[in-house]
Amino acid sequence: MAYVTIRDVARRAGISVSTVSRALNETGRISPQTKAAVERAVEELHYIPDSRAKAMRSLSTRTVGLLVPDIRNGYFADLAYAIQDTLFNAGYCTFIGTSSESATRQDAFITSILSQRIDGAIIVPQGEQSDALRLLLGTKLPVVFVDRQAKGLGGVPVVDSNPEPGLAAALHDIQRRGFARVGYVSGPVLDSPSLQERESVFRVIAAGIFGEENVFVESTSFERASCESVLRRMHGSGVDALIFGYSPDAVSAVSLLADSAVRIGRDISIVSFDDLELFRLTSPQISVISQQVQEIGQRGAQLFLDMLAGETQAASQRVDTVYAPRASVGKA
Amino acid sequence: MAYVTIRDVARRAGISVSTVSRALNETGRISPQTKAAVERAVEELHYIPDSRAKAMRSLSTRTVGLLVPDIRNGYFADLAYAIQDTLFNAGYCTFIGTSSESATRQDAFITSILSQRIDGAIIVPQGEQSDALRLLLGTKLPVVFVDRQAKGLGGVPVVDSNPEPGLAAALHDIQRRGFARVGYVSGPVLDSPSLQERESVFRVIAAGIFGEENVFVESTSFERASCESVLRRMHGSGVDALIFGYSPDAVSAVSLLADSAVRIGRDISIVSFDDLELFRLTSPQISVISQQVQEIGQRGAQLFLDMLAGETQAASQRVDTVYAPRASVGKA
DNA sequence: CTGAAAGCGCTTACAG
DNA sequence: CTGAAAGCGCTTACAG
Incomplete structure (x- = not known):
């Protein structure tokens, strides 16, 4: 006014x-x-x-949409921060939205930002069957996916992490410490390509090192109880070195174990994906396979800016995971 | 295009x-x-x-600016989520920005969103000497402060938390368990009105219960080492029940203590502000004074929407803190 | 119930 | 170097 x-x-x-x-x-x-x-x-x-009035004549609104599943999750908070920060420094305002892993909410948000005439968007995609996402892609506006790709939407450049280096390092560490069998807890979200890839990469590397008969994989549902029973079954199979592909499961496991007689790093060895602050604060500290989320965010934003600038045909990038060994991995 | x-x-x-x-x-x-x-x-x-073109004639752009210090901080992530969600459900898109506790970045963000012709803003304010903030307030657009007020900017409605109920409950619990002296670690950020209020409320209530001579207050700097020396001094004063006004200090303390021989809940009792997930995952779990951040976010957003709707002269609100006793508080 | 026209705050050829 | 005019995509009186 x-x-x-x-x-x-x-x-x-x-x-x-x-x-x-x-x-x-x-x-x-x-x-x-x-x-x-x-x-x-x-x-x-x-x-x-008035940048809107400006935009009416000169195209660019200098705004971009950013969609993440949930910023309350520390991993996505870090990701959103890195992206927002990079974009802001380049002179762009970012609209943020959360999809809560729901395609409906994703669509609602995308439609909203489209009506705001964004210059483009950076998205952690939810499933492949999203009308609004299709529409967005149809506008030919620059779009980059971060953290994971969407099946069937191959044309979009994505910046995600490469699970291989971190997993390989973790598995070799586990072997070096004398463990003979290894387990993998794969998490509940089955339609996430990233989670699926982690699991299959794990299977390949672990089988190569320990032999197929010594490799165990279990998935969990969202309840804590399911995590508990998985732990029990793993133990029953004689597995005392575990890798968690989905960090919330590891968090549950750590808290379950804290109330039990089983001591992490002695009775059971644990490695989790995601370098959460929490994993550095427990006792013992938890070994992690870090996705280097800040790097993913920065590269994603930079790739996006490059596309905006019309430079080259943008190519997907992968950021190597890094294994950080800590006291949660002991000796067999 | x-x-x-x-x-x-x-x-x-x-x-x-x-x-x-x-x-x-x-x-x-x-x-x-x-x-x-x-x-x-x-x-x-x-x-x-095109909602921008629409806005040129009909005022409202259906966008609002949201400024928080840092979404990587779990507390602000929760706050931002609640606000963003409420706003989105009411049909508004939110621009998010982070100030990193710096007035300069705050100004840059505010100027940006002003140029986007936002309908208003929800802000966690940084200090009082901000030109852009003054400018924003001068536009007469609806603005609400959340989490804390800004000194000298009295006219703006604020939704923050009332430290009194939670502190009183915690202190009574500590007394009931037989402790005779109590300490308060006040954190490093001295120009935050909220933090200052917590400390002064603590002093009053604690003095009333334990007597002034049994009440100890110390502040920390940002380094971990300073937290360590504070703990030592408190111990030296015979204080074995501590309240942390600034949760990052409590996090540091928990991790410091994990590496020492001092056992939380037995040798020392601890209560922290902020209901962080982490505090439920440690062993023992940490008692907290919850600010009910989701409630603050929702109410802040709702107050903002009310102002937008032109309803009544908006009034500030306080959300009561709630004490959640857990095993980190033992017996004297 | 519907259309032609003006105007929101800018930028950008087009003249000068 | 500067100004008048058209137009970006809409909405909103104003006529009909």
Whole structure:
């Protein structure tokens, strides 16, 4: 209400609107005095250009949409932070939305930002059957997927993490410490390509090292009880070194174990994906396979900016996972 | 690029642009056939109205700015989530920005969203000497502060938490368990009104219960080492029940103590502000004074929406803190 | 019930 | 170097 407009500035500076526009955007030549007058008027009036009006003529709104499943999850909070920060430093405002792992909410958010005429979007995709996502992709606006890809949407560049290096390092560490069998807890979310890839990469590497008969894989549902029974079954199979593909499961396991007689790092060895703060605060600290989420966020945002700038045909990137051994892995 | 416009819809439906606009906004009367034709055209063309163009005529852009210090902090992530969610359900898109506790970044973000012609903003304020904040307030747009107030900016409604009930309950619990002296670790951020209030409320209540001579207060700097020396000094003063006003300090303390011989809940009793997930996962679990951040977020957003709707002169609200006793508080 | 016209705050050819 | 005019995609009186 009562925003000051370019017309007010023009009036104050005693010149035309078009000249003010040119002075502000430093397009074309303007005399020093004019420029000075404009600057003074802008200063005095606290003029802030209306970027929406600007956008109507000149395309770019300098806004981008960012969709993550849930910022309350520390991993996505870190990711969102890195992206938002990179974008802001490049002069873009970011609309944030959360999908709560639901395609419906994803669609609602995408439709909203489309109506805001975003310059593009960075998305952690939810499933493949999303109308709005299709629509977004149809606009030819720059879009990049981060953290995971969406099946069937192959044309979109994605920045995600490569589970292989971290998993290999963890498994070799486990072997070196004398363990003969190894288990993998794969988490509940079965339609996440990233989670699926982790599991299959685990199977391949682990079988190579320990032999197929010494490799155990179990999945959990969302309840804590299911995590408990998985732990019990693993133990029953004589597995005392476990890798968690889905960090919330590891969190549950750590808290379950804290109340039991089983001591982590002695009776059972544990490695989890995701370098959560929490894993550095427990006693013993939990070994992790870090996805380097900040790196993923920055690279994703940078890739997006490159696409915006029209540079090259953007290519997907993978960030190597890194294994950080800590006291939660003991000796067999 | 190549967005479909209302003109395309009009052409397709074989009617005028103004009629399409009316049909879409359900303003004025339109014949059923016309309406049907419009709907069909919208469907076929995948028309999404340009809310910026819309905003140029009708004021509201249906966007709001949200500024928090850092979403990587679990507390602010929860807060941002609650706000974003409430706003989205009311049909608003939210621009998110992080200030990293810096007034400069706060100003940059506010200027950006102002240029996006937001309908208003919800802010966790940083200090009082912010030009852009002044400017924002000067526009008369609805603004609400959440989590804390800003000194000198009294006119803005704020939704924050009331430390009193939680602190009182915690202190009574500590007394009931036989402790004779109590300590308070106040955190490093001295210009946060909320933190200051916590400390002073603590002093008053604690002095009332234990007597002034049995009440100890220390502050920390950001380093871990400072937390360690505070713990040592407290111990030296014979204090074995501690309340942390700033949860990151409590996190440091928990991890420091995990590596020492001092056992939480036996040798030392601990209560921390903020109901972080982490505090439920340690062993023993840490007693907390919860700020009910989700409630703060929802109420803040609701208050904002009320202001937007022009209802009444909005009044500040306080959400009571709640004490959750857990095993980290033992017996004297 | 519907259409033509003006205007929101800008930018950008087009003249001068 | 500067100004008048058109137009970006909408909405909203104003006529009919």
